[in-house]
Amino acid sequence: MHLMLLPGLIFIIIFAYIPMSGLTIAFQKFIPAKGLFGDQTWIGLDNFRYVFELPSFTQVVWNTLYISSLKLILGLVVPIVFAILLNELRNQLVKRSIQTTIYLPYFLSWVVLGGILIDILSPSRGILNEFIMMLGFEPVFFLGDNKWFPVTLVLSDVWKTFGYGTIIYLAALTGIDPGQYEAATIDGANRWQKAWHITIPGMRMVIVLLAVLSLGQLLNAGFDQVFNLYSPQVYQSGDIVDTFVYRIGLLDAQYGVATAVGFFKSVVSFILISVSYFCAYRFAKYRIF
């Protein structure tokens, strides 16, 4: 059995643990030519000091937290509402068709969705702005206006992911005994009372679990999405930790500085994820292994 684990283990060591040890770059004046384990100059916390003093870095952290908390809240509430409403549908065919349609965007990459959004949100020719103008309003530059950009990010993320969440909640609902609804009907409960006292408690475990697990992702504001939708004019409101690392690291080749930011993110994420798994275990008996 050790032999069976060997190939997988080798992959994990090479592509997860070696990069982890590569975090030492954060404390070095890293010169790529000398190699990952080469004789680099150690400079202590200089990289960290440099980054933390950048005014844009505070903005980036703030953007990340702002965007990801909004996504977290809406990403939790919208699927719950949809699951409850879908649960009320009597016609199974309609219910199935809606269920099937709403998570198509989940499977499309952000390159594809980004391409779609760039076209439909364009202020000059986008179909959404044509509609807004038809209603007599000024066109909105969703992707170029710092006021609108975070909103666009959050809403388009909901568009992509809410179907997926809805399915999970609906799956939890299949576990509810229909007898409970019948009993409640006989007792004279109305629709809202049934939703509140039967449907929501039926999903409670899953709600707690998903909420807690998504807390661990607080520093992931969605690199794929932001990268495909942002432009220099919305850096102020839309630049997040991951895009920041990409630009200073891979575009400017400031490896040490970028790794310092990555290190900072990894450590904070480690704490968040550990706490979230611990809570998931405590409150929802969720065990990953």
Add this chain to the structure above:
Amino acid sequence: MKVETASEPVTSRRRKPVDWFAIVNTTFLIAAAVLCVLPLVHIIALSFSSSAAASAGYVKFWPVEFTLSSYEYTASRDEFWRSLWVSVQRVAIGTPLTLLLITLVSYPLSKESHVFRLRLVYAWIFFLTLLFNGGLIPTYITVKELGLLDSIWALVLPNAVPVFSVVLLLNFFREVPKELEEAAFMDGASYWTTLWKIYVPISKPALATLALFSMVEHWNQWFDGLIFMGSPSNYPLQSYLQTIVIQQNLANLTREELLSLAEISDRTLKSSQIFLGSLPIILAYPFLQKYFVKGIVLGSVKG
């Protein structure tokens, strides 16, 4: 029976008032579902429309002045076929490799600790990678120093063992009745034979789900192509699309190409490429949604 007949007058009395909630609710949900796919429909309509109609903004949700010219243009570009081939390769190599590796890893990890003593140690080695990671730059440098840049292996190897899939599969393996395995051991089968002769055949639905996940993942990945491939000729399709649809990088086009591009309009062309990029997913969607629901139920909602 008695209860039903007794309640009949009540239900017929209730049937009279229109159930406004049901109507509003159904309408709302249908509208939401339509809104989910409408943007894609718009893009598809654009891609089949003439460039004049598209730039004049006549196209809504049905092609205007139907034409295939943007598809013909895309099909005439070598880069398109080359990147499609890279994508096909990465799916064809990546998915079987991932399935093999996670099967081999999940089986020992699905054993109880008293059967496989070091299980917990191994499990933590894998689990830890979910909690902590090196991040972008060290990963990039690792791949670079392994000499994988600009090769298909840079797209396949780094994520060959997705730990979440391992978790899913090992939980599935645990549900397999112990008696089957014990009977096999009685007949002198080794762990190795038991895995391939009992566990793998029984887990076909789970493996199919994970295979689909992996294929979608490989097809949709674009960032690794962007950073690990120095030359655009090695880009997988999604990375190629990223550069032309999102970054509008027209730098590597010749003058003639730019001229012919002007004739087709950038907008219909991009739309056609967006649609082509999502086409395999749309075609696979019936399977995806069938297995997918099973998969997430398997993975996320185990109490």
